[in-house]
Amino acid sequence: MNRPESLTELFVAFTRLALQGFGGVLAVAQRELVERLEWLSKEEFVETLAVAQVLPGPNVVNLSLMVGDRFFGTRGAIAALAGMLSVPAVIVLGLAAAYGELSQHPLAVNALRGMGAVSAGLVLATGIKLLPALKHNPMGRATALGLAFAAFMLIGLLRWPLVAVLAVVGGGGMLLAWRKLR
Amino acid sequence: MTVPFDFGSLFLHFLVLSPMSIGGAITTVPEMHRFLVAQTGWLNETEFTTSIALAQAAPGPNILFVAVLGWNVAGLPGAATAMAGIMLPSTLLTLTATRWARANREHMAVRAFSVGMMPLTLGLIIATGWLLALPFLRADDHRLGTLALIAVTVLLTLKTRLSLVWMVLGGGVLGALGFV
Numbered sequence: 041m042n043r044p045e046s047l048t049e050l051f052v053a054f055t056r057l058a059l060q061g062f063g064g065v066l067a068v069a070q071r072e073l074v075e076r077l078e079w080l081s082k083e084e085f086v087e088t089l090a091v092a093q094v095l096p097g098p099n100v101v102n103l104s105l106m107v108g109d110r111f112f113g114t115r116g117a118i119a120a121l122a123g124m125l126s127v128p129a130v131i132v133l134g135l136a137a138a139y140g141e142l143s144q145h146p147l148a149v150n151a152l153r154g155m156g157a158v159s160a161g162l163v164l165a166t167g168i169k170l171l172p173a174l175k176h177n178p179m180g181r182a183t184a185l186g187l188a189f190a191a192f193m194l195i196g197l198l199r200w201p202l203v204a205v206l207a208v209v210g211g212g213g214m215l216l217a218w219r220k221l222r
Numbered sequence: 223m224t225v226p227f228d229f230g231s232l233f234l235h236f237l238v239l240s241p242m243s244i245g246g247a248i249t250t251v252p253e254m255h256r257f258l259v260a261q262t263g264w265l266n267e268t269e270f271t272t273s274i275a276l277a278q279a280a281p282g283p284n285i286l287f288v289a290v291l292g293w294n295v296a297g298l299p300g301a302a303t304a305m306a307g308i309m310l311p312s313t314l315l316t317l318t319a320t321r322w323a324r325a326n327r328e329h330m331a332v333r334a335f336s337v338g339m340m341p342l343t344l345g346l347i348i349a350t351g352w353l354l355a356l357p358f359l360r361a362d363d364h365r366l367g368t369l370a371l372i373a374v375t376v377l378l379t380l381k382t383r384l385s386l387v388w389m390v391l392g393g394g395v396l397g398a399l400g401f402v
Contacts, residue, residue: 058282060387064354065283066347067379068386075383090339093346095319097312098246098285105313106320117317125305128282129289133301135280136290139272147398152279154397157358157368158390161375164351169380170344177340184341191345196352202245205342213338221333 042078044111047119053077054104054123059131062155065100065124067162070170079107086173094206100124178220179213187213224263227296229303231262236288236307241315247285247308254291264295285309367402 044050053072060068073080080088092102101124108120135142142148174184191209194200235257239250251274258265265273273294277287285308292304326332358368371393378384396402 060281060385060390061283062279062281062390064278064350066350071386086340086343087336090336090343091320091323092316093343094244094339095312095316096241096243097309097316098243098248098283100283101285101309102312102316105316109317109320110324114317117313121313124283125286128280129286129301129305132277132280132282132286132290133293133298135276136273136293139276150400151394151398153358153364153368154371154393154395154402155279155390156354156393157371157397157402158375158393160351160354160358161372162351162379162386162389163354164348164372165376165379167344167348167351168376170347174341174344178337179341187341188345188348191342192349192352195346196349202249202346205346206244209342209345210339213341214334215338217338218330218334221330221337 041081044077044079044116047112047115050108050112050116051119051123054108054120055127058124058128061100062159064159064163067159067166069100069103070166073107079111082170082173083176086170094210179216180220183216187216225261227262227264229296229299232264232292232295232300233303233307236304237311240308240311243308243312247288254288258291258295265291269294364402367396371396371402 044053057068057072058065060072070085074082074085088103088106089099092099092106095102101121104120104124105117108116108118110116112119171185171188174188175181177184179187187209191205194205194209195202235254239247239253242253243250255270259267259270270291273290274287277290278284280286288308289301289305292300292302294300296303323332323335355372358365358372361368375389375393378389379386393402
């Protein structure tokens with residue numbers, strides 16, 4: 041595994057990552073942190089994301105804090121967070137200022153639809169790509185895949201609130217893991 | 223405006239929502255709507271909805287919709303106030319929890335947590351992709367084109383190392399040209 045050399049490198053990496061994330065940053069975070077920079081392994085990425093998920097706040101923002109903190113402590117967390125938010129904030133506020141005219145334009149509406157479809161595909165592909173991280177799960181591959189499928193069904197199809205799914209699938213998973221690890 | 227605007231209430235509102243935002247600030251949108259539209263009247267219905275749509279279409283984390291809401295209420299100071307409120311508590315909590323977990327990595331509870339939560343996290347990512355794709359599956363026009371585009375994106379992401387940003391821009395161009 042590699043690691044960032046400096047706070048600047050951390051800031052730039054997260055800015056670069058955030059700017060590629062249209063409609064969400066998750067897919068890009070996996071591509072950049074795991075595949076390109078190799079700062080995290082597939083397993084570390086999913087583990088970090090699992091923690092980021094249950095804490096309040098956006099998962100990718102929590103992820104940036106955790107990655108920054110891991111390499112450079114508080115200063116790293118701030119650099120990563122600033123990288124994630126500052127340039128994108130300027131862009132989105134610029135768009136907000138220009139929105140009145142943009143929204144009237146069919147070209148913009150059509151382009152947004154195309155970009156939206158691609159970002160849906162990117163997130164799906166990220167999930168599929170990370171599935172092998174479950175292979176070495178101490179609970180056993182079949183159990184782990186079963187729990188992942190249950191989470192997908194409850195959220196994607198039955199539309200349970202996240203807190204309930206955390207309690208049932210997350211709590212259940214932790215209980216099974218506890219018994220296996222003991 | 224039914225209630226006169228003040229920065230203190232704006233800050234406090236987002237500050238209180240932050241620790242409740244498990245699963246992202248997007249889960250507290252109904253509460254923001256109640257406060258900003260129904261209770262105070264600082265934003266109207268359209269301003270509220272377009273703020274969120276805009277931030278999701280723009281590059282960067284979706285949390286920036288909070289900045290856009292603040293911007294539409296009170297310009298740049300409003301954006302800064304809302305963001306500070308929503309970020310402060312969750313950031314402090316994340317750092318504290320992460321450090322505790324790292325210091326107690328060998329603790330049974332921490333290991334059971336990271337092993338047991340992994341499947342849920344993966345199921346959640348795939349469900350998110352599914353929910354993002356759903357509106358395209360439901361729409362009557364453009365359905366085939368957008369479905370094909372989603373499928374091609376999944377294949378390209380899995381099989382090639384093509385930069386994701388090219389795929390998103392490519393989708394934008396195909397959309398603008400009327401292919402999807």
